[in-house]
Amino acid sequence: MTVEPGSRITAKHGPAGVTQALNVNVLPGFHVNSNKPKDEFLIPLKLTWDAGPLEAGAITYPQAEDIKVGKDVLAVFTGSFTIQTHFRVRDSAAHGPAVMTGKLRYQACNNEMCFRPASIDIRLPVEIE
Amino acid sequence: MFFTRSKVAVAVALGSIALFSACSNSQSVRASAKAQKDRKPAPNFTLSDANGKSVSLAEYKGKVVLLNFWATWCGPCSLEIPWFKEFEQQYKSQGFAVLGVSMDDDGWQAVKPYIAEHKINYRVLLGNDSVSQLYGGLDALPTTFIIDRDGNIAYPPHIGLVGKNEYLSEIQGLLGDKPASAALDSLRPPSAALVVPTTK
Numbered sequence: 130m131t132v133e134p135g136s137r138i139t140a141k142h143g144p145a146g147v148t149q150a151l152n153v154n155v156l157p158g159f160h161v162n163s164n165k166p167k168d169e170f171l172i173p174l175k176l177t178w179d180a181g182p183l184e185a186g187a188i189t190y191p192q193a194e195d196i197k198v199g200k201d202v203l204a205v206f207t208g209s210f211t212i213q214t215h216f217r218v219r220d221s222a223a224h225g226p227a228v229m230t231g232k233l234r235y236q237a238c239n240n241e242m243c244f245r246p247a248s249i250d251i252r253l254p255v256e257i258e
Numbered sequence: 259m260f261f262t263r264s265k266v267a268v269a270v271a272l273g274s275i276a277l278f279s280a281c282s283n284s285q286s287v288r289a290s291a292k293a294q295k296d297r298k299p300a301p302n303f304t305l306s307d308a309n310g311k312s313v314s315l316a317e318y319k320g321k322v323v324l325l326n327f328w329a330t331w332c333g334p335c336s337l338e339i340p341w342f343k344e345f346e347q348q349y350k351s352q353g354f355a356v357l358g359v360s361m362d363d364d365g366w367q368a369v370k371p372y373i374a375e376h377k378i379n380y381r382v383l384l385g386n387d388s389v390s391q392l393y394g395g396l397d398a399l400p401t402t403f404i405i406d407r408d409g410n411i412a413y414p415p416h417i418g419l420v421g422k423n424e425y426l427s428e429i430q431g432l433l434g435d436k437p438a439s440a441a442l443d444s445l446r447p448p449s450a451a452l453v454v455p456t457t458k
Contacts, residue, residue: 171331242419
């Protein structure tokens, strides 16, 4: 598993926000559960952000794809997809460079096997104006 | 206010490609049972079952055991479970047992409802990292070992989903075998212990 460092985003104090897109790539032949799997026992994809100079608001996941594994239909993500987070600058945030950190938790499988749940650390450089 | 959009590229490489290739190959070309002299003991462990009772693998010596590492979140694992229930029911009386070891991080909170919902009829234990290390790390599930009556691993491990008939042929093959200790016994003269040399 690899994580490419993101390019810096620029955000300004005020009521508006900034939308940041996290691009995720899953190897061909594999899938990860969507953020809303159909079975209660399955582990959803989940992006979380730690407290920082930006306040994470709505997180938008893509439309899941239904695939059939045995008799079950699973809601999954495959290939390349994007997760968007809407941020607002906290009033207390100081001007200048900062970093937002987060985690992307996922659980991956193919049609024959599954891998144990894992997390990717996300590091997002931010410039606050 | 002006903000710029940015993208953070994340590549979910999903572990080792080499591992995947190895797994695929192991399923397409099935190895036959190892010769008894080449079999290695299945590492022993002691874990708790759903009732809180400690269970050791060593207690199963004398039985053919299908040792299945699985998890509630593993789709391919759930495809195999009905087969294992059937095997348990069909071969239990012949000295066979299925032993499931769940690798769920959420513990019994996740596993007990799953056992109830799927009406699992064989013993399930809760695994941990120590057991995982004993069995090669268990990066992928399901991973299943077929253990002979002497407590030795009789076949290369099944990593990933395997056909029902493959399991059946392995189980049936081992159920027909006598344990090595019994085989040695059969080579001894039946009344050897009773032969007392006499002197005149």
